[in-house]
Amino acid sequence: MNVPPDLLYTEEHEWARVEGDRARVGITDHAQSELGDIVYVELPEVGARVAKGQAFGVVESVKSVSDLYAPVSGEVVAVNGALGEAPETVNRDPYGDGWMIEIRMTDPKETESLLRAPEYRRLVE
Amino acid sequence: MNGEGQAPGAVGLVGLAEPSIYARSRPGRRGVRPPAGFAPEVDVADALLGVRLREVPPGLPETSEPEVVRHFTRLSQLNYAVDTGFYPLGSCTMKHNPRIGEELAQLAGFARLHPAVPEEAAQGALELMWRLEEALCEISGMARATLQPAAGAQGELCGMLIVRAYHASRGEGRRKVIVPDSAHGTNPATAAMAGFEVVEVPSDARGGVDVGALSRALDGDTAALMLTNPNTLGLFDENIAEIARLTHEAGALLYYDGANANAILGVSRPGDMGFDIVHFNLHKTFSTPHGMGGPGAGPVAVRDFLAPFLPVPVVERRREGSRETFRFDWDRPQSIGRLRSHYGNFGVLVRAYAYIRALGAEGLRRVSEDAVLNANYLMRLVARDFDLPYDRLCKHEFVVSAKGLRERTGVRALDVAKRLLDFGYHPPTVYFPLIVEEAMMVEPTETETKETLDDFARALHAIAEEAAREPDRLREAPTRTPVRRLDEAGAARRPVVRYPAG
């Protein structure tokens, strides 16, 4: 199970890569492997507001639907539009090309309550 | 799709792929000739002055009758059906469909009857509906019924809207509907569609409703509890009387999803169990054909205090001496309205009424006895190779789990299902109910022989052994079907839901 050490995690299996006041968000390798073939990702529009712990979109496999939860609060400043055409990217490269949204954080302190890599690893193993 | 690349001669082989009807289309080819009409002198452009007519004809196939007959016959040959083999698809009651029902429903007096004929010219149809209602009320222990809903799910919607209307008539706006975690998907979907908030309660260790959790969930905001009994695990909830008492004490109504009624005909009635509203799936319990997914019918029966809320119209009988007449009653101010056009899937009602009249009281009870006998017998045979999550008597169906098999061999319920196809069986329902891991839900029905059940159990045994020896054989299954496993992910990612026309 790939759990990159430089990311932060939620208990709902999202990851966040924090740079300055920006957080890029996706789902973990564990999540994509549990879901199986991902067929559809529904994401908010740029400019939407998201709140920590609230659903911001959904990810679907052939026979399941899961909500995506925001790891931090803020404004969506970028959305990975390529997932519309190629949702399978999330399976192939969950931490890279399979990213989902980028949030400009309103409260960077929220990251403190996110899980570090070793904690997340313990959660899923 | 266009048949290119197929070896010469392969187009006639039974059980091999059939290109789309569009592949048989050639410009100018004609099939049947419709009546020409008697007034060719009428100028259509004149008659439809100001109306935009099509300049481009719709892209329908241009074929001949022999081509059409051959195409659809060949398509049919790619299907598995009750008529071709054992179909133990749990929760769907895939029993034999008596052909007398087909014959009777085709009688011109039924099949060629327009719904707007005056009531005095539809007395046979109205009488049939009235008597079917009467029979369903007797079977369910209810006072009145509507035959309007087109399927189980629409029956549920009818029931939930009756629940709303009932509470509203008492000045209450209860918002919650409780369903067990073993519920069929239509139950929560329907409750939500009717505007309720859905609350799930867990099942207990015996597979029934967790009564403690239920009593905590029930409150003054609870509008109804939706149950099926026997439930989707095939288990009769022994606490049903207590559940009914708790539900009614909270001021809520108890709804019976009758998809599993094949287990209880003449044995126990939902009304006697304490239910207030019942839907039947005539295409299951009363053996009208499933038609690849319909048409069905989902009549809803209710206690007398809920009768004012039934959809319009209802059929009423008038007796003058020995003479009976039947009419529609449209004047029902508390009715929830109508759920569809006309009076229901009447052709399905004819078949169901024929089934009830063919069997009579004794026959219907025998249906349930044999359905339960077959299910228990097969359950014990299958339990040698699969886990029984709830080891107790089952009713008309049972659920086993392939969890142990998966742990031992890595093979999943899905693989077992696919391998069954190679053995010539339709697989059970898999991955439902959701509360059993690697679930396989088996419903043999009363119309199957002991030999069929024995053979099916032997096939499952052989598959379980194969799983240990050659698991890949299962993962690659099926190999003996017209197509092999299909790329469902690809289909969902980039949906192509039509053929190119022409």
Added chain:
Amino acid sequence: MYYGPHTEEDRQAMLAFLGAETVEDLFADIPAELRLGRPLDLPEALDETALRRLFRGLAAKNADADRFVVFAGGGVADHYVPAAIAPLLARGEFLTAYTPYQPEVSQGTLAGIVEFQTMMCELTGLDVANASMYDGASATAEAALLALDQTKRSRILCPDTLPPDVRATIRTYLSGPGGEVDVVPCPEGSFTSERLQAALAARPGAYAAVVVGYPNYFGIVEDLAALCEVAHRAGALAIAYCDPIALGLLESPGALGADVAVGDGQPLGNAMSFGGPSFGFFAARDRFIRRMPGRIAGLTRDLSGREGSVLTLQTREQHIRRARATSNICTNNALNALAAAIYLALLGPAGLREVATACVQNAHAAMERLRAAGARPAFPGPFFKEWVVELPDPREDAVDRVLAVGLARGVVAGTPLAREYPALSRHLLVCVTEARTREEVERLAAVIEEAASS
């Protein structure tokens, strides 16, 4: 008649295997007080001969279209049904299969659905169609729910020229989410864009969709393009409730701007069957595909690269999304939809156009004949296969008289309108399909004359 195969020996052997003495033991989990301690009170069992006698007796009391000439319409009509349909539908592989959950052994069903979906797209001029709904009215109601969800608005607007049963069904379905239906009276028998505009302006931003009959309940072909445009300007979706036969001749609703086209499939090769089963069709623009109700089949390939089809986009549906599904529909009306696919394949574009043309010609010729008998059309406006006649008989019970004389003369004269349209208490909706003859229309004219003079 009992259809189970067990001999007494089978039962004994199975019970013995289970360690049970009698079958009663298998019901030990049902508390005694909940068991029915008596036989059900039902009429005695019948063999096939007795069943035939009983059902033929019931059938004989109905004025069916084999024995009566049927001019009733209003959504169900006596159209030509090609002979090849019934034997194909009777094939057990179609008749006794269920929803194609196992695509490897359901390719016939699935290919049939994709063909059906293709044909519905072609008829409606829209991008995607589903595998069928219960009927036209419930399909329309589901389209209204889609519009509510899509626009986050809560009202639906329709004219009173939309069939009354369709309006009533929308109202019932909308009562769940608390939506409202507003009906615009159209005393001239068709919906004008001025009336629509005025109604929309009365509640700005309130309407999720405008639903229009095409043709409408009175047979009149509404100006769909203009109505769609006005609806769109108000941010509402345009839903067209269509007669599928008319779509062989009229411009498609998609081309005229409709977002969703729905309708009832009875005219496409299905028996009238006292109003059911038929099926509902549901077609929409691409962008609504993930909000559509019901089953959808899609093309794909198998492991070895062979083409095939599967049920797709299932995450919309109740078995996966449960309380958040786009609809609760599960069983639909698949066999009736297959009848339509066979019908349309047998007729082709030319045949369908001929049927539609013959409807228009027959109906207009019949209109002239009835006018000569004193039964004038109630509304102006171009009509397709049915229209409203005002009976020449000034008495209040003119309709009942015509219907009664008709039955005595082997004619079902039309659909009465008074229950839904009190102003039309001396009127009949008369439907003349391609299957009617000049001689039959003469009989209807004679019935109207006889009733007026009796």
